[in-house]
Amino acid sequence: MHADRIQDPRPGQKSAAAWSREAFEQQLRARGPSYHIHHPFNAMLNSGRASAEQVRGWVANRFYYQIAIPIKDAALLANCPDREVRRGWVQRILDHDGFELGGVRDEGGIEAWLRLGEAVGLAREELHDLRHVVPALRFAVDAYVNFVRRAPWQEAVCSSLTELFAPEIHQQRLATWPAHYAWIEPTGLDYFRNRVGQARRDVEQGLALTLAHFDTRALQERALEVLQFKLDILWAMNDALATRYGLDAA
Numbered sequence: 412m413h414a415d416r417i418q419d420p421r422p423g424q425k426s427a428a429a430w431s432r433e434a435f436e437q438q439l440r441a442r443g444p445s446y447h448i449h450h451p452f453n454a455m456l457n458s459g460r461a462s463a464e465q466v467r468g469w470v471a472n473r474f475y476y477q478i479a480i481p482i483k484d485a486a487l488l489a490n491c492p493d494r495e496v497r498r499g500w501v502q503r504i505l506d507h508d509g510f511e512l513g514g515v516r517d518e519g520g521i522e523a524w525l526r527l528g529e530a531v532g533l534a535r536e537e538l539h540d541l542r543h544v545v546p547a548l549r550f551a552v553d554a555y556v557n558f559v560r561r562a563p564w565q566e567a568v569c570s571s572l573t574e575l576f577a578p579e580i581h582q583q584r585l586a587t588w589p590a591h592y593a594w595i596e597p598t599g600l601d602y603f604r605n606r607v608g609q610a611r612r613d614v615e616q617g618l619a620l621t622l623a624h625f626d627t628r629a630l631q632e633r634a635l636e637v638l639q640f641k642l643d644i645l646w647a648m649n650d651a652l653a654t655r656y657g658l659d660a661a
């Protein structure tokens with residue numbers, strides 16, 4: 412590229428005015444087409460074309476994401492000096508790990524995922540020991556955790572915003588799996604039922620923090636990059652699954 416052009420401010424950066432909050436939120440939501448709901452592996456899974464082996468492969472591999480999430484959230488908390496933010500964010504760890512407090516007990520999302528595993532025919536041990544986890548999926552998940560460990564906490568918050576699109580994917584599973592995969596015990600789908608509400612609440616918090624912090628055009632562009640990075644993580648996880656388990660029912 413010619414040197415003169417390198418010095419030009421690129422359109423949409425530096426010189427551009429900040430988007431309004433509404434316009435910025437629209438920009439974030441406009442990344443929806445890159446969400447893994449559109450990945451061929453997910454499309455196969457949710458349209459009933461997956462074999463039992465492919466369903467089991469997905470459940471066993473996704474367990475690695477499930478156990479990484481609270482570690483990721485603990486890393487975010489460790490980097491965040493704002494007590495108000497931590498007070499809200501800590502709920503996410505309780506959602507996944509569960510808790511016992513004042514006589515109230517919640518088994519948490521990881522336990523719900525282990526039950527999903529049992530419902531599709533996977534022993535708890537098979538999930539815990541990660542024997543089915545594909546290396547490329549592990550690398551993708553680790554990239555997310557490592558990003559959150561090192562990034563400013565506001566970018567870590569922003570990277571969770573793929574959850575903007577998550578209620579729809581959970582609802583899609585609830586709507587399609589019982590008919591397509593009658594062999595799966597319906598209570599095995601409790602994880603997805605619980606996540607619809609939890610994801611909405613997470614997004615309310617994550618979005619409010621992101622809209623407040625990323626308030627210049629350069630920061631807003633950065634937020635979009637961070638969101639795309641996370642969308643790519645989820646996409647890469649599905650690529651890894653498609654490579655290992657294939658895209659057509661056996």
Ligand SMILES: O=C(O)c1cc(C(=O)O)c2c(n1)C(=O)C(=O)c1cc(C(=O)O)[nH]c1-2
Pocket residue numbers: 480570571572573574575576577580581606645
């Ligand atoms: O099943 C899915 O497709 C899906 C996607 C995502 C997501 O968009 O990152 C999450 C979840 N599920 C999920 O269950 C979950 O707890 C969760 C936490 C986060 C996050 O980045 O903090 N994403 C997601």
